[in-house]
Amino acid sequence: xxTGLTEQEIIRRxxxxxxxxxxxxxxxxxxxxxxxxxxxxxxxxPDNNTLFQNVSIAxxxxxxxxxxxxxxxxxxxxxxxxxxxxxxDDICPGEDKTLYNTVFKKLLDIGxxxxxxxxxxxxxxxxxxxxxxxxxxxxKSLRVLPIVKEKEDAVFDAYTDPEQRYRQRYxxxxxxxxxxxxxxxxxxxxxSMRGFLNTLGYxxxxxxxxxxxxxxxxxxxxxxxxxxxxxxxxxxxxxxxYLKRLIVGGYQGVYEFSKDFRNEGxxxxxxxxxxxxxxxxxxKDYEWMMDLVEEMxxxxxxxxxxxxxxxxxxxxxDFKRPWKRSTMFDVIRxxxxxxxxxxxxxxxxxxxxxxxxxIDNTMAKGKIIDQIFGEKCEPLLIQPTFITDYPxxxxxxxxxxxxxxxxxxxxxxxxxxxxxxxxxxxxNDPIDQRARFESQLELGKRGDDESMALDEDFLRALEFGMxxxxxxxxxxxxxxxxxxxxxxxxxxxxxPQMRPExxxxx
RNA sequence: GAUUCGCUAGCUCAGUAGGUAGAGCAUCGCCCUUUUAAGGCGGGGGUCCUGGGUUCGAAUCCCAGGCGGAUCACCA
Numbered sequence: 001x002x003t004g005l006t007e008q009e010i011i012r013r014x015x016x017x018x019x020x021x022x023x024x025x026x027x028x029x030x031x032x033x034x035x036x037x038x039x040x041x042x043x044x045x046p047d048n049n050t051l052f053q054n055v056s057i058a059x060x061x062x063x064x065x066x067x068x069x070x071x072x073x074x075x076x077x078x079x080x081x082x083x084x085x086x087x088x089d090d091i092c093p094g095e096d097k098t099l100y101n102t103v104f105k106k107l108l109d110i111g112x113x114x115x116x117x118x119x120x121x122x123x124x125x126x127x128x129x130x131x132x133x134x135x136x137x138x139x140k141s142l143r144v145l146p147i148v149k150e151k152e153d154a155v156f157d158a159y160t161d162p163e164q165r166y167r168q169r170y171x172x173x174x175x176x177x178x179x180x181x182x183x184x185x186x187x188x189x190x191x192s193m194r195g196f197l198n199t200l201g202y203x204x205x206x207x208x209x210x211x212x213x214x215x216x217x218x219x220x221x222x223x224x225x226x227x228x229x230x231x232x233x234x235x236x237x238x239x240x241x242y243l244k245r246l247i248v249g250g251y252q253g254v255y256e257f258s259k260d261f262r263n264e265g266x267x268x269x270x271x272x273x274x275x276x277x278x279x280x281x282x283x284k285d286y287e288w289m290m291d292l293v294e295e296m297x298x299x300x301x302x303x304x305x306x307x308x309x310x311x312x313x314x315x316x317x318d319f320k321r322p323w324k325r326s327t328m329f330d331v332i333r334x335x336x337x338x339x340x341x342x343x344x345x346x347x348x349x350x351x352x353x354x355x356x357x358x359i360d361n362t363m364a365k366g367k368i369i370d371q372i373f374g375e376k377c378e379p380l381l382i383q384p385t386f387i388t389d390y391p392x393x394x395x396x397x398x399x400x401x402x403x404x405x406x407x408x409x410x411x412x413x414x415x416x417x418x419x420x421x422x423x424x425x426x427x428n429d430p431i432d433q434r435a436r437f438e439s440q441l442e443l444g445k446r447g448d449d450e451s452m453a454l455d456e457d458f459l460r461a462l463e464f465g466m467x468x469x470x471x472x473x474x475x476x477x478x479x480x481x482x483x484x485x486x487x488x489x490x491x492x493x494x495x496p497q498m499r500p501e502x503x504x505x506x
Numbered sequence: 507g508a509u510u511c512g513c514u515a516g517c518u519c520a521g522u523a524g525g526u527a528g529a530g531c532a533u534c535g536c537c538c539u540u541u542u543a544a545g546g547c548g549g550g551g552g553u554c555c556u557g558g559g560u561u562c563g564a565a566u567c568c569c570a571g572g573c574g575g576a577u578c579a580c581c582a
Contacts, residue, residue, distance in 0.1 A: 007551045008516055008533055063542080070539035087539065110532075123540045144516035147532055149543040156543060157518040157531060163574045164517095175517095219581060238582095264581045265507085274582065358579090419582065450581080475582050489582095499573065 012142045015107040019140065024103065026140035032115040034058050039079035045120050045128050052120035055130060057082070058138060060174065061112050063147075066105055072129075075116065080177065083129040084116060091135050104135065111141035111174075148175050166496050179491075185304055186480045186492055190257065192303040193277060196296050202253030202279065207242035209235060209259065215458070216240030216397070218450040219262040222272075235261035240397060240471065241458045243280045244426060247469050248461045255279040257476065268488035269418070272497050275476040284470035285425045286409045290386050293413055293421060293472065294321045297384070297479070304483050312416050312485050315382050323413070325386040328373055335377045340369065348372075366391030381414040396436040396452055398424035399468075416482055421474035428469060430462035 005013070019026050035056045045052055059077035069088040074081045088100040108114070118132040149156040159165065165172040165179075172179050194204065212231065214221040216238030224233050239258045246254045261273050281289070301308050301319040308320040326334070329341045338351055348368045352359045357375045359368055369391050381387075389401060390410040398408035409425035427433050437454040444451035480492040490496035 006516065011533070065541055065544050066538085067541065067544075068538040070541085072541045072544080074542085083542075085540070089539085121540095123542090125541070127540090127542070129540080144532065146517040147543095148517085149531070151543045154543085159517070161513095161518095161574085163513095166574095217582085260582085262581065265579080267578095267581095268576090270581065276582075422582080473582085478582065501573070 006144075008144045009142060012109055012140070012144075015109065016140050016142065019103070019107050019137065022098065022103065022107075024137060026137060028136075028138065032056075032058050032136065032138055034115070037079045038075065038077050038082035041082060041120055041130070042080070042128055045122075054117070055120060056115070056117045057130065058115040059113065060141075061108065061110055061114055062145075064108075064110060069100075071104070075114070075130075076174075078180070083123075083127050084118075084132050085121075085123070085129045086132045086135065090131070090133055099135065103137070108137065109141060109144075110147065111143070111145040112137060113139035113141070146171065146175055162490070163498075166490055166498060167501055169494050182480075182484045182486060182492060183494065185484050186476075188304055189300055189480055189483055190476065192300045193296060194257070196299055197253075197255050197279065200253065202255050202281065203251055205243070205246060205251075205254045205256050207236075207239045207246075207256060207258070209261075211236050213453050213455050214238075215452055215455050217260075217262075218452060220264055220450055222261045222263045237262050238276070238473065239278050240473070241455055243278055244466060244469065244471070245458065245461045247280050247282050248464055248466045252283070253279070253281040266497065268490065269478070271477070271489050271493055274489070277472075277474050277476055279472045279474075280426065280469050281471075282467040282469050285468065286388070286411055286423055286470055289423045289470040289472050290323075290325065290388075290411055290413075293386075293423070293474070294319075294323050294384075297413075297420075300479070300483065310483060310485070312482050313487065315416060317383060317416060317482065319384055323384040323386055325388060327389045328369065328387050328391075329389070331377050331381075331385075331387055332369075332372055335380060336372070340372070364393055366393030370394055378414055378419070379417040382416055384413055384415045384420070386411045386413055393439075395424060396440055397427055397433075399427045399429070400432070418478060419475075420478060420482070421472060423470065423472040426466070426469040426471045428462060428466040430459055433462055434459055 016026050033056055036052065038057065038059070041052055041055065057075065057077065059075040061073055062076045062081060063074040065072045071086045073084040073086060075084050086100070086104060088097055091104070092098070092100045115136045115138050116130065116132045117134045118130045121129060121131050123129050146157070146159040148158055159172065159175045165176070198204070210224070210226070210233040212233060214234040214237050217240070219237045221237050222235040224235065225231070226233050236258070237260055239256050239260070243254050243256060255277060257275060257277050259273050260276050263272065264270065266272065298308055298319045298321050301310055309316055309318045329339070333339045336355055338355070340348060340351055343351065345365045345368070348365060349359065352368055352372055355372060355376060357372050359371055363371065373387070388411040389404060389407045390398070392400060392406050392408050395408045395410050398410045401407040401409050410423065412422050413420040427436065437452060437459070440452040441454055477489050477492050480486070481489060484492060486492050
């Protein structure tokens with residue numbers, strides 16, 4: 001039964017059995033009434049010495065310093081750690097000292113979850129501490145926790161191996177409190193965005209993840225299969241086309257926080273499943289949407305940090321409105337000194353070569369322009385900046401520009417050298433939309449495995465008439481990375497995708 | 507996918523002219539009633555990622571593979 005266990009695991013299982021023999025349930029069922037959390041004691045006790053004379057608190061035992069008949073220990077709850085002072089004769093007032101001598105000193109381990117009652121005081125060393133009057137085991141831990149220690153801000157034996165941190169996120173969350181904080185901030189961010197959109201009266205909706213046709217973005221999908229329907233289904237790569245159907249149906253504004261799935265490369269900016277927020281608002285255009293994005297993101301920064309400036313790596317990024325706005329042609333001219341407006345494809349190719357921008361001959365005009373922008377401009381745009389008016393070939397769902405030839409009414413917000421969101425005045429001309437789909441099909445025939453499929457039902461919806469609409473997609477993971485100064489997407493996802501750790505030959 | 511680095515005790519890491527595998531914390535035993543990286547004394551704990559090869563002998567050298575990190579390419 002103990003085969004394959006380490007020495008320490010065997011010791012803990014033996015302790016578990018000893019506890020049971022002593023009549024102690026290592027996994028008791030009843031509610032343990034908690035009346036305070038550690039952070040509250042630490043914040044309020046110094047100025048309110050009479051408070052907290054009868055606290056009841058639960059958490060994980062993270063350290064233990066035994067000094068004969070008295071001990072210090074640290075209890076960690078969701079809000080942090082607080083020191084416990086455990087005196088033998090206080091938790092064992094009678095003759096029987098088993099609870100202290102045997103249970104606490106020998107059978108409990110670091111990592112065990114306990115509930116205690118007691119009163120708060122300050123030790124000679126000046127640390128706020130709970131003097132324990134009673135102690136109860138709430139859950140026995142059978143595995144050894146990595147022990148991270150600190151002294152004078154120096155950290156010892158930090159648990160930093162990314163592989164272990166991501167695979168065993170629960171351990172990461174236990175021993176690295178700043179990790180818990182990142183995910184709290186992620187939640188604040190989402191709540192802030194949702195509150196902003198709700199205040200404007202938009203409807204939060206849910207649309208299918210399993211789709212017979214994937215669309216709304218250029219990406220390779222995950223494929224799956226429905227047995228009863230006997231058909232192939234795809235995991236959505238975007239929810240754009242369904243949300244626009246809802247605008248056709250008469251809602252004035254709809255949004256969705258959606259998990260989307262793209263079967264593509266993985267790195268510190270890409271996970272196969274990621275979260276986007278998409279928003280569609282009728283009777284608005286992309287100019288209006290730029291105002292909304294600035295206002296919304298500025299509010300998020302304020303809700304998270306109380307100010308509009310956020311430190312991201314080396315850069316201090318300021319989300320204060322208004323953000324800079326520049327057309328794609330202007331920003332390319334600014335960073336390269338070349339005016340590419342109106343150039344032929346041939347001329348663009350030679351410009352790209354002059355600028356050392358890698359291109360290949362499958363790239364058409366729009367793609368080359370995008371490539372020049374991506375190489376020469378995007379990485380240099382640190383402060384939030386709107387880039388507007390994209391080539392039509394790259395944007396099959398965006399409306400043609402009201403006055404500029406061969407461009408569409410589209411913008412992206414760039415921040416810290418990366419795209420933060422993508423938006424346009426939505427194409428609502430069903431004839432034009434069909435033509436755009438058809439040119440995508442041509443790309444597909446030529447082997448572009450990211451080209452869009454033609455969605456007849458979506459076209460039917462547009463033929464019933466969609467109001468002029470502004471649409472937005474904003475990457476929640478990317479935004480969270482910026483707002484929490486996290487260098488990798490894996491740091492803002494609880495469970496980033498990884499290969500199975502089971503050895504192939506095992 | 508390419509390049510490169512890494513994988514040794516529960517954790518963090520040492521460990522080559524190839525020669526019985528180490529430290530700190532954790533753990534086990536003893537001492538200690540305000541300590542805090544508690545301390546003192548003593549003990550135990552290893553598939554050195556896996557599989558081959560070279561060798562009298564491999565954690566160490568060679569080959570193949572696994573997993574991960576970083577960078578690059580595609581994509582949000």
